[in-house]
Amino acid sequence: METRICDLPDDLLLRILHHVPTKDALATSILSKRWRYVWTMLPTLEFIDDGSESVGWFIENSLQLHKAPKLYCLTVEVGPRCPVDLDVGNWVDNAVNRGVRGLFLKLLWNAEPTSFPKCLYTCDTLVALTLSNQILVDVSFQARLPSLLSLNLKYVVYKDEDSLVRLLSSSPVLKVLHVHRHEDDNLINFTVKVSSLKTLHYVATWRKDGKKDKVEGDEFEENDVEDDNVEEVEEDDGFDEIEEDEVDDDDVDEVDDNVDDDDDDVDEVEDDDDSNPSLVIDSPALTNLKLDYDWDYCLIENMSCLDEAKLHYVRNPSDKFLRSLSIERL
Structure with missing residues (x-):
C-alpha cells in the first residue's frame, strides 16, 4: 500500500x-x-495551539521550511502558554510576501496587544482577514486592501478611531464585516462607512463589573467565524484561483446568535453624555444587519431598506433607523 x-x-x-x-x-x-x-x-497552513510551550518554535520553523511560492491561507492560534517574545509580525510578512488570500490570526497569549507590520494593511491579494483577541489595530498610514471581501474583528484593541476609519476605507469591495467589541477597545464611536458593504454583524456588551458579558459560543471555536471566511478563500481547496463572487451574503453564517440579556448588569448611560459609545452606520448597500449589544447608541447616516435584520436591543432608535427596517425578515 x-x-x-x-x-x-x-x-x-x-x-x-x-x-x-x-x-x-x-x-x-x-x-x-x-x-x-x-x-x-x-497551499494552506493551519497552526492551532494545543497547549504546548513549543508551539511558537514549531510555527516559526514550519514557515521557514515551507517552500510553496503561493500561500493561499494561513491560520494561527496561540494560547496563554505560548512565549510572548515571538515575532508574529514576521509570520504575517512571510504570508503577505507569498500572496496570501486568507489570513486568520487569534492571539490568546498573555502579551500586550500586538500590532502588525504595514504590509498587512497594504496587501493586494488578501480576500478574507480575521483578527482576534490580543491584537492592536494600528493603521497610522494610508492602507490599501483592494481585494478584501470579508473582515472579522473580534475583541481587538484599536489605536484610535482613525485607525478603524483607515482600515475600512481601504477596502473598496468589502462585502462582509463581523465585529465583536469589548469595553476596553479604546473606541467611543464605531463608524462603519463602507459603500460596498452587504452584511454587518455587530456584537458589543458591557457589564457593571467591567467584565465582558458571556456570549453564546464565545469560546470562539475554530469553526465559529473562521470557517465562514475559509469557505471564501478555499472553495476550491486552495488549489484553484479565487473569484470575488465566491463571497455571497446568503452563505455567511450567523455568529454568536444569542446574547445573555441580563439588563440588571448593564450600566445605565445618560442620553446627553458625549462619551456614550455609539455605532454609526453609513453603508447604503447594506442588506443584512445583525446587532447584539446593550450599551451603544445606533445612528444611521445612510442605509437602504434591508432584506434581513436581527436585533437584540437598540437604545432609542431614530425614525431613520426604523424606516430602514422595512424588510422581508426581522
Whole structure:
C-alpha cells in the first residue's frame, strides 16, 4: 500500500495532505525520502495551539521550511502558554510576501496587544482577514486592501478611531464585516462607512463589573467565524484561483446568535453624555444587519431598506433607523 501511495504524483499527494491537520501533514516528512518535502508545497497552513510551550518554535520553523511560492491561507492560534517574545509580525510578512488570500490570526497569549507590520494593511491579494483577541489595530498610514471581501474583528484593541476609519476605507469591495467589541477597545464611536458593504454583524456588551458579558459560543471555536471566511478563500481547496463572487451574503453564517440579556448588569448611560459609545452606520448597500449589544447608541447616516435584520436591543432608535427596517425578515 505504501508503495502505491508513493507512486502517486505530487499534486495528488498534496490534495490528500490538504485534508489532514497541518501538524500531521508535517509529520509525514519522516516517513521516507519520497515524503520528506511534499508538505512544503501545501497551499494552506493551519497552526492551532494545543497547549504546548513549543508551539511558537514549531510555527516559526514550519514557515521557514515551507517552500510553496503561493500561500493561499494561513491560520494561527496561540494560547496563554505560548512565549510572548515571538515575532508574529514576521509570520504575517512571510504570508503577505507569498500572496496570501486568507489570513486568520487569534492571539490568546498573555502579551500586550500586538500590532502588525504595514504590509498587512497594504496587501493586494488578501480576500478574507480575521483578527482576534490580543491584537492592536494600528493603521497610522494610508492602507490599501483592494481585494478584501470579508473582515472579522473580534475583541481587538484599536489605536484610535482613525485607525478603524483607515482600515475600512481601504477596502473598496468589502462585502462582509463581523465585529465583536469589548469595553476596553479604546473606541467611543464605531463608524462603519463602507459603500460596498452587504452584511454587518455587530456584537458589543458591557457589564457593571467591567467584565465582558458571556456570549453564546464565545469560546470562539475554530469553526465559529473562521470557517465562514475559509469557505471564501478555499472553495476550491486552495488549489484553484479565487473569484470575488465566491463571497455571497446568503452563505455567511450567523455568529454568536444569542446574547445573555441580563439588563440588571448593564450600566445605565445618560442620553446627553458625549462619551456614550455609539455605532454609526453609513453603508447604503447594506442588506443584512445583525446587532447584539446593550450599551451603544445606533445612528444611521445612510442605509437602504434591508432584506434581513436581527436585533437584540437598540437604545432609542431614530425614525431613520426604523424606516430602514422595512424588510422581508426581522
